[in-house]
Every structure is written in C-alpha cells, then in structure tokens.
Amino acid sequence: MAYLIDSHTHLHDREFFTEAQATAMLANAHRLGVEQLICIGTNVTDSQAALRFAEANNGVFCSYGVHPEFAAQAAAPFTVTPSDKLVCIGEVGLDYHYPDYDKSSQWQLLEEMLQLAVELELPCSFHVREALPDFFSLVANFPKLKPSVLHSFSDSPESLALALDKGFYIGVNGLATFAHLDCYKNLTADFLDRALLETDAPFLTPVPKRGIINEPGYVKYVADYLAKKLGVSPDLVAEKTTHNVRQIFHLPDPGRSE
C-alpha cells in the first residue's frame, strides 16, 4: 500500500493543538499510513513555529508565508531562514470573501510572496477565495514560478478546468466530502495526475469524522472519498497523489533518515 501525505496542515499551531495532542496525532497519522506532512504558515510568527515543529519531527516539512487575511498588518522585508525542512511558500493568495477586505494590500503582499518564491525557487501553496480571475492575472506576471498548488479548491467546474489548463495542482480536502462541490462532480481518473491530498487540520474534518477536530491522519478519508468518486482503488489515489506532492515539494524518501 502506497503511503499518504498531508500536503497542507496546521498541526504546529499551538492555538489549535497542544504539544501533546500534536505528538499523538503524528503517531496516529503514521498508524493510518500518512508518512509525511507539510505544516503551512499563515504569518511570520506562525511560519517560525512551523519550522521549529518540522525540525523537531521526522517526516514533517514546512512553509513560509503570510495569509491574505494578514495583508494589512504584514510588513516587508520578509526574511526566510533556509532549512531542508522548508519546502514551499504559503499559504499566500487572495481572499475577497469578507466584505472588509483590502484589495491593494492583498495584491502587494501576494506580489512580494511570489517574488520570494521565484527567488528561492520554491513552489507555492495558494489560498484563493472568490478571487480567481485577479489571482490568475497577477500570477501570470511570474512566469518563473515553480508548479504550485491551489489549496482547498472549491470554485466552479469552469474555474477548475482553467486552473488545470494553467498548470496548477489542486489540493483536495474534507470540504469535498461534505460540501457537494460542483467542481468535483464529473471528474475522471486523469484528475489524479494533478491532485494533492490535504486536511487543512484543524479545519474541514472529512466525512466520516465530522463533528470532531481534524488531524493529518484523516487525509486517509479524503483519499477514500476520491477513490470512490473516481471509481479507482484508494491505493491508486495514494500512489498518484503522493507522487505529485513529492515531485512538487521535493520531499525525500520517507524510508531515508532525514
């Protein structure tokens, strides 16, 4: 059985998980076949916490990034500490969901983060909500950006087709298992060439674990969902999505000591 990877989680965030909880959840993840995970930062302090957690645990990697919700407070210059554990820039992007969003600060921040990704030759984990047209036009100014992921994708089927056409990878999580998203309705098995699995824990707990806090091991249920949806085996989903994550983020073989 191929192993799984949780490509977007917040297990390092002590606002959501105690140290003891995080340790227990890492062990549970291994029991459920999840060998590697990427802890995603949402601001400078949180990204530092993700790095500390990754450096302390085998199989854990991390990102550096400032989420668009913090755009107004974010202050350049951004200094990234180099580490073998740092595998991406994220989560970064645009979010026009809440009525008081500030477009210009979000754009400026995203440009700075894209610049950083290009300089460091790292892929991005993108958070884009109700802002895909603007996102696509902004990201087009960075042709050297490495193949990157649209995390927690929930836009229209047309937008999904466009995102795939533009070369993006798609992060699928528990949202797909309970929100009856249109974009995942008519998928075929070749979607696996561009799909990544994630939990976004502690959020978006997948069916059949709704009602409790999400954790990296539950990426298994997202794999099961996608397998059923596509009419393929969970093993094939694991094999393909793990291949994609390792390729984009250059993760080492989990059998090798890090």
Ligand SMILES: [Zn+2]
């Ligand atoms: Zn997230």
